[in-house]
Amino acid sequence: MKRLLQIEYIKLWNSRSSRFLIVAYFVLLTSIALIAAIKFDIGPIEFHLADQGIFNFPYIWHFNTFVAAIFKLFLAIVIVSMMSNEYTNKTIKQNLIDGLSKKEFIASKFLTVLVFAGISTVFVFVVSLILGMMYSDYNEISIVFSDLEFLLAFFVKLVGFFSFCLFLGILVKRSAFALGFLIIWAILEQVIFGLLGWKLVSWDTAKILKSLLPLESMANLIKEPFSRLNAVQSVADQIGERIELNYHVHWYEIALVLGWTVLFIYLSYALLRKRDL
Amino acid sequence: METILKVTDLTKKFGHLTAVKNLSFTIEKGNVYGILGPNGSGKSTTLGIVLNVVNATSGSFSWFDGNTSTHDALKKVGAIIERPNFYPYMNAVQNLRLVCKIKEVPESRIEEKLTLVGLWERRESKFKTFSLGMKQRMAIASALLNNPEILILDEPTNGLDPQGIHQIRELIKKIAGEGTTILLASHLLDEVEKVCSHVVILRKGENLYDGTVDGMLASHGFFELKADDMNALKKVLEGSGEFSHIDQEGDIFIAYLNTPLEAQDLNHRCFEKQITLTHLVKRKESLEQQFLTLTNNQEQIHS
Numbered sequence: 263m264k265r266l267l268q269i270e271y272i273k274l275w276n277s278r279s280s281r282f283l284i285v286a287y288f289v290l291l292t293s294i295a296l297i298a299a300i301k302f303d304i305g306p307i308e309f310h311l312a313d314q315g316i317f318n319f320p321y322i323w324h325f326n327t328f329v330a331a332i333f334k335l336f337l338a339i340v341i342v343s344m345m346s347n348e349y350t351n352k353t354i355k356q357n358l359i360d361g362l363s364k365k366e367f368i369a370s371k372f373l374t375v376l377v378f379a380g381i382s383t384v385f386v387f388v389v390s391l392i393l394g395m396m397y398s399d400y401n402e403i404s405i406v407f408s409d410l411e412f413l414l415a416f417f418v419k420l421v422g423f424f425s426f427c428l429f430l431g432i433l434v435k436r437s438a439f440a441l442g443f444l445i446i447w448a449i450l451e452q453v454i455f456g457l458l459g460w461k462l463v464s465w466d467t468a469k470i471l472k473s474l475l476p477l478e479s480m481a482n483l484i485k486e487p488f489s490r491l492n493a494v495q496s497v498a499d500q501i502g503e504r505i506e507l508n509y510h511v512h513w514y515e516i517a518l519v520l521g522w523t524v525l526f527i528y529l530s531y532a533l534l535r536k537r538d539l
Numbered sequence: 540m541e542t543i544l545k546v547t548d549l550t551k552k553f554g555h556l557t558a559v560k561n562l563s564f565t566i567e568k569g570n571v572y573g574i575l576g577p578n579g580s581g582k583s584t585t586l587g588i589v590l591n592v593v594n595a596t597s598g599s600f601s602w603f604d605g606n607t608s609t610h611d612a613l614k615k616v617g618a619i620i621e622r623p624n625f626y627p628y629m630n631a632v633q634n635l636r637l638v639c640k641i642k643e644v645p646e647s648r649i650e651e652k653l654t655l656v657g658l659w660e661r662r663e664s665k666f667k668t669f670s671l672g673m674k675q676r677m678a679i680a681s682a683l684l685n686n687p688e689i690l691i692l693d694e695p696t697n698g699l700d701p702q703g704i705h706q707i708r709e710l711i712k713k714i715a716g717e718g719t720t721i722l723l724a725s726h727l728l729d730e731v732e733k734v735c736s737h738v739v740i741l742r743k744g745e746n747l748y749d750g751t752v753d754g755m756l757a758s759h760g761f762f763e764l765k766a767d768d769m770n771a772l773k774k775v776l777e778g779s780g781e782f783s784h785i786d787q788e789g790d791i792f793i794a795y796l797n798t799p800l801e802a803q804d805l806n807h808r809c810f811e812k813q814i815t816l817t818h819l820v821k822r823k824e825s826l827e828q829q830f831l832t833l834t835n836n837q838e839q840i841h842s
Contacts, residue, residue: 265640269637269640269641272633272636272637273626276626276628276629276633277626277628278628351624351625353626355592355620355624356624357641358591358592358610358613359590359591359592359613359618359620360614360638360681361610361614361616361641361642361643362610362641363608364591364610366610535594536594538592538593538594539587539593
């Protein structure tokens, strides 16, 4: 396993563009902390975002994992190209000839995905912990470390998404087209939802079916955190609207994304086995 | 003899096209093998199959008596297929370090192999800055990293200039001289003739000949002859019964032997019959002529 990771490390770290994107990604993750600096000072209205409770434990786990997940697109580029470049450079052929088995080849890519997702999770954990320590109104240990399932959801979400990217890289073999395909797929999920609800089944059933699709199921893992904010809640109260949100992470949502992950990795392996290089 | 590779009834179809048809051959340790065939005869496909990058339609192959899995066996093989494939953004040493990790061999060998192919001075240069000849030599260095039991080369001199071709051939001879088994696929006959001891000849995916190069050249050769009195010469040649047939090319007779006969014996005999030869050369048929004869025969059988 260490050997497979070392192989992938040599491939990634010696490429200037991958190195740049990876560094940029982690810098961006850290930049969540900059949200704390958002301050408006317009005459009598003084607004400091950090004081609005977004950095309160345990809400911060929800908020930060949600925001951090947006940056995953940067790593998606790295992952799609680390797969498809093996085809464009034909190095996948040479790797196999040199004695890497097809299973090891997929394993080395998947392990890299796990490492990326793992480091991202640790990063978000540390950044959130520090921010929380600085700005949170509650600092009791039991509160600080509650709702940590958002971190698990974050990890699973990244692993699922990156596995999808790996699969697209193998399927399409060209990084630009694979990324294009990713965008088309995201739109396609909405189109499927629209068609289902419009013609085939009721909108409620369509919503359930939509939540089973890969990208949608990953998005559902961490729901948007904004309507949980006190400020938003109080505005809603004033206009007589009650926002009832089920924002928790559910085990079946995690199972669903893990299911997609297994499928994508298996399909990647099956494609690699079946194809002549 | 230790068997390195055994191929049995290998067939590969690409849709309607049969690239390799019921191919069988065996590779023993210590010999230099050539796979010879025109472009599109299935050489690269065959190598692709035994190297685990092309799936066979039917048939089987086994490495080292079938005691190891293919990818483990490949760690004891050094192979280059078609173009040298490396990561363009990495330099020579970084690329070879990666190969060392894949093959699970120590990185200390990188210097030795790069020196062998004359690239140690360029070790810090990115692969994409290399000329084709350098890329090809780098590929050979990479293939040798694991001190392989067998070195497989697919058209190693394709697309190189004469100097590059010469360098590669010298390198192959040097490696063969150290006792490494070599399997060389080529459409260049003289390349195979110069380097190989054994040859497998393919045409349209079929095995036409499989054996030693010498065995293939088992003819007794031919004479090119010229004399002042050509008619008398012809009589002597026809009368001896040692020639299967005699052709005339310009003012020279080409007489094909059917038994061994040395040039000085023929000269002596002619002199006794008062014929003075003005031109006497004994030649062996080149592999090229043999190859064309073989492939033509097959053509006639088919048509």
